[in-house]
Amino acid sequence: MNRRSFFRRTLAGSAGLTLAGTPWWEAAAQLVNTPVLRDIRGVGLDDPELVELSINENPLGSSRRAIEAVASRMFGMNRYPFHNQIEQALATHHDIPEETILTGVGSSEILSLLVTASYFDRAGNTVTASPSYPDVPRKTEALGREVRRVPLTNDFSLDLDAMLDAIDSETRIVFVCNPNNPTGQLLAADELRRFAERVPSDVVLCVDEAYIHFVDDPDYPSAIALAQERENVLVTRTFSKAYGLGGIRVGYGIASPELVQQLARFGFGQLNKNTLSIAAALGALEDPEHVTRSVEVVREGKQYLYDQLEALGYEPLRTQTIFVTVDVGDTLETFLSLLRERKVKVRQAFEMDGYMRVSVGLPPENEVFVDEFRKVAGR
Ligand SMILES: Cc1ncc(COP(=O)(O)O)c(C=O)c1O
Numbered sequence: 001m002n003r004r005s006f007f008r009r010t011l012a013g014s015a016g017l018t019l020a021g022t023p024w025w026e027a028a029a030q031l032v033n034t035p036v037l038r039d040i041r042g043v044g045l046d047d048p049e050l051v052e053l054s055i056n057e058n059p060l061g062s063s064r065r066a067i068e069a070v071a072s073r074m075f076g077m078n079r080y081p082f083h084n085q086i087e088q089a090l091a092t093h094h095d096i097p098e099e100t101i102l103t104g105v106g107s108s109e110i111l112s113l114l115v116t117a118s119y120f121d122r123a124g125n126t127v128t129a130s131p132s133y134p135d136v137p138r139k140t141e142a143l144g145r146e147v148r149r150v151p152l153t154n155d156f157s158l159d160l161d162a163m164l165d166a167i168d169s170e171t172r173i174v175f176v177c178n179p180n181n182p183t184g185q186l187l188a189a190d191e192l193r194r195f196a197e198r199v200p201s202d203v204v205l206c207v208d209e210a211y212i213h214f215v216d217d218p219d220y221p222s223a224i225a226l227a228q229e230r231e232n233v234l235v236t237r238t239f240s241k242a243y244g245l246g247g248i249r250v251g252y253g254i255a256s257p258e259l260v261q262q263l264a265r266f267g268f269g270q271l272n273k274n275t276l277s278i279a280a281a282l283g284a285l286e287d288p289e290h291v292t293r294s295v296e297v298v299r300e301g302k303q304y305l306y307d308q309l310e311a312l313g314y315e316p317l318r319t320q321t322i323f324v325t326v327d328v329g330d331t332l333e334t335f336l337s338l339l340r341e342r343k344v345k346v347r348q349a350f351e352m353d354g355y356m357r358v359s360v361g362l363p364p365e366n367e368v369f370v371d372e373f374r375k376v377a378g379r
Pocket residue numbers: 055056105106107108109133177181208210211237238239240246249250251
């Protein structure tokens with residue numbers, strides 16, 4: 001369906017629905033103000049008009065297997081999840097020992113445990129790229145510890161040499177988001193390996209692989225192999241992105257059994273799980289086709305966004321994630337609020353001045369974003 005026929009259809013459809021019984025002046029206002037009449041219906045959103053592209057959710061929703069698994073467990077909500085089925089399933093999935101896996105309430109919990117375990121009884125600093133995913137640095141600062149932010153290179157890559165230089169005897173954590181949020185850039189695997197070899201063994205190297213499924217090269221190696229070889233490497237993974245389970249809150253870390261134990265001391269143990277989230281994650285793991293489909297939808301959506309933004313004279317970064325990042329200049333704030341008024345939610349690419357981050361949606365959502373973006377940009 002092309003954009004014009006999509007708009008014609010949604011305008012006609014929702015006008016028919018909305019205008020009946022409406023005072024004429026409101027009806028007239030609605031007719032001229034077409035964005036308010038749109039019926040986009042992104043999966044899982046309560047507001048049928050909202051185009052939610054600000055928090056990197058899977059536009060396809062969850063796997064049917066996950067939904068069925070939740071439905072089949074819903075009469076068991078009285079039962080505590082005192083079992084390790086998800087750890088066992090993940091161990092099989094990655095072909096690694098179960099004691100190298102720590103599950104969390106999203107990968108956010110693992111990142112949080114890392115910071116707590118690193119700083120609860122000592123000072124120190126965290127080294128991170130900037131801009132990058134801000135969770136670990138924010139939590140470090142919340143505990144009153146120092147953060148060393150190392151700027152990216154001119155081509156938006158992580159500057160691994162400069163990050164190594166920033167490490168000193170007080171460094172506890174080096175945080176590497178790969179592919180990076182909000183730039184979407186991926187490190188060369190051999191560069192990351194060389195970096196890991198040079199990070200001192202008493203510093204935890206955390207590699208956040210939240211977006212690893214969206215990497216272009218299907219043979220790109222995960223850092224999980226590094227985490228199996230080196231006692232100080234922690235890899236974080238999530239069910240929130242490619243598996244479409246952001247709302248169900250399951251993530252995990254992979255590290256040496258010693259590091260897993262150190263982090264686990266500060267968690268809730270098995271009580272950080274819930275019966276339904278574990279069911280969903282187990283269901284999702286059994287449905288690799290959903291991940292493949294999600295990756296495909298995101299790839300096509302990104303290509304559409306690149307083409308449209310370029311046609312409008314912008315230069316979006318080519319990303320290996322679930323979002324597109326584009327420089328819109330110093331009117332970014334106005335851009336964001338005008339889009340928000342038009343029910344399109346996107347955000348600033350963290351601390352990147354002038355850069356907008358747009359999560360990929362379903363094709364109609366992407367089309368509405370482009371249409372409203374064009375109007376706001378006046379092009
Ligand atoms: C790079 C990165 N890491 C971690 C997370 C946290 O995800 P969750 O706690 O849902 O696993 C996100 C969420 O957007 C992210 O972008």
